[in-house]
Amino acid sequence: MQYPKIVFEDDDILVLDKPSGWITNSASTTSSQPVVQDWVRKNHQSELTNNVECRDGIVHRLDKETSGILLVARTKMAFEELQRQFKERLVQKTYIALVHGKILLNGGMIDSPVSRLPWRRDRFGVMPGGREAVTLYKVIKRLKKEESEFTLVELSPKTGRTHQIRIHLKHIGHPIVGDSFYAGRKTARNDRVWCPRLFLHAGSISFLHPQTKVKVDFKTDIPEELRETLDKLSQVA
Numbered sequence: 001m002q003y004p005k006i007v008f009e010d011d012d013i014l015v016l017d018k019p020s021g022w023i024t025n026s027a028s029t030t031s032s033q034p035v036v037q038d039w040v041r042k043n044h045q046s047e048l049t050n051n052v053e054c055r056d057g058i059v060h061r062l063d064k065e066t067s068g069i070l071l072v073a074r075t076k077m078a079f080e081e082l083q084r085q086f087k088e089r090l091v092q093k094t095y096i097a098l099v100h101g102k103i104l105l106n107g108g109m110i111d112s113p114v115s116r117l118p119w120r121r122d123r124f125g126v127m128p129g130g131r132e133a134v135t136l137y138k139v140i141k142r143l144k145k146e147e148s149e150f151t152l153v154e155l156s157p158k159t160g161r162t163h164q165i166r167i168h169l170k171h172i173g174h175p176i177v178g179d180s181f182y183a184g185r186k187t188a189r190n191d192r193v194w195c196p197r198l199f200l201h202a203g204s205i206s207f208l209h210p211q212t213k214v215k216v217d218f219k220t221d222i223p224e225e226l227r228e229t230l231d232k233l234s235q236v237a
Helices: 036-043 076-087 164-171 185-191 224-230
Strands: 005-009 013-018 067-073 092-100 107-111 114-117 120-126 134-145 148-157 200-208 215-219 234-236
Touching: 013 036, 067 076, 076 200, 092 164, 092 224, 107 164, 114 164, 120 164, 134 164, 148 164
Parallel strands: 067 200
Antiparallel strands: 005 013, 013 067, 092 148, 092 200, 107 134, 114 120, 134 148, 134 234, 200 215
């Protein structure tokens, strides 16, 4: 099993690289699955250890199958300050995703409200009257596998809605490879023959350090299993 890796740590914060397959927060339904919050509690004691309200310091979350940068506070002050920055949209995050189809524009903005689906409470979608959701995207490269086209994109969410990136990419007709929720079951099943998981990675984050107020940036490379997936594709113009 892969474990979270420490990208950076000091007295105030812990920056982790979360592997795919790990749930971010503890819950009554996660007893048999690896959970980052449990791992932090056991391995990185701080004044927030066993603080349920502060989730042992975990400031935000990543979906179970999404890998990448996750921010953990080690003091109450840091937790509250980082939450404030998220709320005021001062935290900048970028993600890398491989999506179905050829995105024609080299970049753009998806501005479509998101909410829980009334007929399927465990799913979210673009809904009139939903909460504001904005995602910027930039094409990294266009790829091909046999007759199928794909696009590798960098995404910068300006809001933090549940499943926002996955929903927005589906909404513009380019669902993420391996997304069993939003690409459709048959498509996701076919994807997973050659891509072992959801192809979504939280690659970078920048924010003001809660103690020094100096801007800090952290990056992680896409994991090996996603690099191997890209090796199965060829680049096109």
